[in-house]
Amino acid sequence: MSKKMTDQQDAAAPQPPLSREREIEQRAAELFYRRGYDAASLRELGKLVGMEVPSLYNHMDSKQELLTRILCRALDDLADTLRTHLADVFDPVDRMRVAVRTYVLFHEERLADASISDTELRSLTGESRSAVLKRRATLADLFAGIVRDGARSGAFTVPDEGIAVLAVLSVCARLPMWYRPGGRLNLDQVADLLADFAVSALTAPRTAALNGTRKKRS
Amino acid sequence: MSKKMTDQQDAAAPQPPLSREREIEQRAAELFYRRGYDAASLRELGKLVGMEVPSLYNHMDSKQELLTRILCRALDDLADTLRTHLADVFDPVDRMRVAVRTYVLFHEERLADASISDTELRSLTGESRSAVLKRRATLADLFAGIVRDGARSGAFTVPDEGIAVLAVLSVCARLPMWYRPGGRLNLDQVADLLADFAVSALTAPRTAALNGTRKKRS
DNA sequence: CCTACCGATCGGTAGG
DNA sequence: CCTACCGATCGGTAGG
Numbered sequence: 374m375s376k377k378m379t380d381q382q383d384a385a386a387p388q389p390p391l392s393r394e395r396e397i398e399q400r401a402a403e404l405f406y407r408r409g410y411d412a413a414s415l416r417e418l419g420k421l422v423g424m425e426v427p428s429l430y431n432h433m434d435s436k437q438e439l440l441t442r443i444l445c446r447a448l449d450d451l452a453d454t455l456r457t458h459l460a461d462v463f464d465p466v467d468r469m470r471v472a473v474r475t476y477v478l479f480h481e482e483r484l485a486d487a488s489i490s491d492t493e494l495r496s497l498t499g500e501s502r503s504a505v506l507k508r509r510a511t512l513a514d515l516f517a518g519i520v521r522d523g524a525r526s527g528a529f530t531v532p533d534e535g536i537a538v539l540a541v542l543s544v545c546a547r548l549p550m551w552y553r554p555g556g557r558l559n560l561d562q563v564a565d566l567l568a569d570f571a572v573s574a575l576t577a578p579r580t581a582a583l584n585g586t587r588k589k590r591s
Numbered sequence: 592m593s594k595k596m597t598d599q600q601d602a603a604a605p606q607p608p609l610s611r612e613r614e615i616e617q618r619a620a621e622l623f624y625r626r627g628y629d630a631a632s633l634r635e636l637g638k639l640v641g642m643e644v645p646s647l648y649n650h651m652d653s654k655q656e657l658l659t660r661i662l663c664r665a666l667d668d669l670a671d672t673l674r675t676h677l678a679d680v681f682d683p684v685d686r687m688r689v690a691v692r693t694y695v696l697f698h699e700e701r702l703a704d705a706s707i708s709d710t711e712l713r714s715l716t717g718e719s720r721s722a723v724l725k726r727r728a729t730l731a732d733l734f735a736g737i738v739r740d741g742a743r744s745g746a747f748t749v750p751d752e753g754i755a756v757l758a759v760l761s762v763c764a765r766l767p768m769w770y771r772p773g774g775r776l777n778l779d780q781v782a783d784l785l786a787d788f789a790v791s792a793l794t795a796p797r798t799a800a801l802n803g804t805r806k807k808r809s
Numbered sequence: 810c811c812t813a814c815c816g817a818t819c820g821g822t823a824g825g
Numbered sequence: 826c827c828t829a830c831c832g833a834t835c836g837g838t839a840g841g
Contacts, residue, residue: 543761557753642810
């Protein structure tokens with residue numbers, strides 16, 4: 374699935390700030406973000422990176438493998454960043470605030486990566502799909518762990534932990550659909566406000582009998 | 592943009608429960624939902640509806656026009672349903688609860704429509720895009736109005752109305768990404784829980800000084 | 810509603 | 826990293 378090269382040149386030549394593979398990944402992520410994976414063509418990617426199409430295949434196995442590599446790296450990086458920021462935070466409320474803020478702020482430098490990680494899963498099949506789904510589940514588990522701890526300690530009052538996790542992740546994952554740099558709020562402000570929204574929902578005073586009682590048939 | 596026929600046959604023939612146009616729209620929505628708009632081919636749609644590709648063009652102007660028709664109808668129907676259910680509810684908390692429940696329950700019969708209304712906007716350009724964006728904005732305005740009223744009456748404690756609206760809409764709009772019929776919870780239970788999540792976030796006790804104070808740099 | 814067919818474009822390969 | 830090229834498939838049209 375991945376391209377391994379014999380790294381002969383890694384002693385010298387700090388010139389290219391990105392390896393050729395990485396540059397292609399980055400340009401491809403932007404292209405997939407802008408056009409969608411299906412609508413994006415390798416011809417256009419070739420132009421962006423200054424190569425003919427066949428030359429791209431020296432750096433990838435297929436279009437699908439390229440997408441898979443981008444998504445796996447993005448999700449791994451996000452999970453790592455989350456673990457790092459959560460390492461020295463112990464109160465569940467603080468942990469959730471940090472988790473949401475970190476997820477949101479991840480979009481500062483990785484908007485395209487984060488967006489297609491969410492959108493283009495459907496274009497993957499087989500092992501590629503499994504690899505991305507596994508990483509998605511890892512991310513969800515991180516949030517689920519926080520919700521579980523908060524519920525056990527009594528800090529969170531959620532009637533259903535699974536739905537709470539999905540709701541919080543929905544708010545984070547949808548950010549690329551509406552956030553654009555240069556808007557009314559910067560990303561740090563958005564991160565604070567969304568963290569506050571999530572924590573408020575999780576910690577709101579609730580009558581214990583909410584569950585099971587159907588309120589309104591609407 | 593729309594196909595108008597001289598409705599000569601509407602007096603007789605109650606036989607076809609769906610008009611040919613509508614049947615094509617419905618099959619197309621399912622196909623676009625399953626494969627994505629770009630990856631879905633008119634060949635496959637033709638097979639699903641029992642027609643050769645050229646015959647489809649007796650019922651549509653283009654693939655893009657077909658998608659536009661599906662999205663506009665779905666968003667109009669959702670907005671109509673929301674307005675109907677909200678007509679006799681006046682308390683902002685109740686209105687928000689009904690709005691979220693109605694949005695969620697709309698997925699019961701229109702999962703594919705709702706999903707692609709959210710996902711496939713990017714495949715549209717020009718007037719088609721504007722027409723869908725206008726309807727999206729109408730939907731957002733419905734929720735924004737409820738948030739505004741609740742904030743003014745003091746029922747809601749949100750530090751930023753715009754972000755609150757986006758967060759609530761995110762939770763609703765992402766439902767097709769994870770909800771599958773036959774799961775642990777039925778849609779009515781999910782609707783109750785998500786409405787509770789949203790209302791809890793909007794009404795949570797908050798110190799007035801939250802805004803502007805940056806808590807953690809994380 | 811069909812047969813027959815179009816130009817364009819796609820991801821990918823051969824061979825160097 | 827390139828030129829040259831492949832078969833497949835695409836949305837869509839002509840003409841009936």
